[in-house]
Amino acid sequence: MAKSFRPWDVDQVWLLPASIHDFVPPEHPAHLVRDLVRSELDLVAIVSAYEEERGQPPYHPAMIVALLLYAYSRGVYSSRQIARGCEERLDFQAVTALNRPDFRTISDFRKRHLPALADLFKQVLLLCRRAGLVSFGHVALDGTKIKANASKHKAMSYARMIEAEDELAAEISNWLQRAAEADTAEDVEHGDQRGDDVPDWLRNKQERLQRIRAAKAELEAEAKAAAEAKSAIPQRYRGGRKPKHPPGMVQPETQRNFTDPDSRIMIGRDGFIQAYNAQAAVDRRRQIILAHRLSNNPDDHAALVPLVDAARANTGRKPVEVSGDAGFCSEANLTELHQRNIRAYLAIGRAAHPAGGGAKPKGGPLVQAMRAKLRRAGHSSRYRLRKQIVEPVFGQIKQARGFRQFLLRGIDKAAAEWALVCTAHNLNKLVT
Helix, strand or coil: CCCCCCCCCCCCCCCCCCCHHHCCCCCCHHHHHHHHHHHCCCCHHHHCCCCCCCCCCCCCHHHHHHHHHHHHHCCCCCHHHHHHHHHHCHHHHHHHCCCCCCHHHHHHHHHHCHHHHHHHHHHHHHHHHHCCCCCCCEEEEEEEEEECCCCHHHEEEHHHHHHHHHHHHHHHHHHHHHHHHCCCCCHHHHCCCCCCCCCHHHHHHHHHHHHHHHHHHHHHHHHHHHHHHHHCCCCCCCCCCCCCCCCCCCCCCCEEECCCCCCEEEEECCEEEEEEEEEEEEECCCCCEEEEEEECCCCCHHHHHHHHHHHHHHHCCCCCEEEECHHHCCHHHHHHHHHCCCEEEECCCCCCCCCCCCCCCCCCHHHHHHHHHHHHHHHHCHHHHHHHHCHHHHHHHHHHCCCCECCCCCHHHHHHHHHHHHHHHHHHHHHC
16 A cells, blocks of 8 residues: 655645744744734834825834844844845744835835834843843953954055055146146047046045045044043153154054944954954843943953943943953952942953062052952852853854844944844843
């Protein structure tokens, strides 16, 4: 007797319309994210932007918000890939109810409502707190380098800017001079056209010269502003040789990228990259992100106080303990945490003379006290919690969900995009 199989008739027409609730299992995150956006999030800031009554009705803003949050939680960030998911993936169709916005609609919506989308982080964080996913007991801080939407080969140092400016200016001047001298002789050859018409290659050089001069002026203005800010603080003369680069002067190796001027060259696992420094404060209980920050400074010292204060502003409570690697440790940061009555566990870094040798220990009294505190606790130190709290979060974002490069350019837009990534991370924790 022949084996019987289940029917497989691709030409069968459905007699009754399918329900989107049957596209994926009832407990699937697609249903949870969609219903959470519909019932829990306040989208007044986005919906109120649609006031024009003329024209074809747009897609419902809540549907696009749910689509973006769900796509980010699944590791899909490109507007083209999101639009393709609306056509090919049942879980995306369960979110959109079979609506298929094209990639341009998704991209324009994200650009138009980027600040409002970034503000959803606080609402999702409060939902996580109501669900009991936040304890405020121990909060770990860390930063990770994420590539900017720019190539490091499009960066130029200040010293090279000076050379390129002179070379381009001389080349443009020489060509214009030769064109002017040959203008009369070439009238017959060119006919109705002028003999000094600017070719495309020269126009590109002129535009490049303008960009170089603009970047050079920005670097000089930044150096001058930094020198003025430093001079406003009383400085004690410590002796020694004179600085190689006087205050207010741009260092020759200082670079500026022409594609994304706000991004900076930073050292990462793959060597030097054009990147931003994405930072986060993560709660111990369920690895919920309490605060986020984006900087174009590879150093983390300036991030500790803003992250701690942002965590308190977002939740209304301050953490009991804070841990961080050596990049966050400084006398000033330890002083700020002491004033806020927060226990600190910040790594000191490796000593320059581990065996002693009569060398004077580095750091102020609080740094020395922290060194003794960590050494005294040994392997049972609370600092060891940091690795199991914040580092897995960056692993989930960068490795599991594949967010390794920003799509938007400029530090403000990239910061909003980082906020959206952190929101999707917390949303993932909430629905699971």
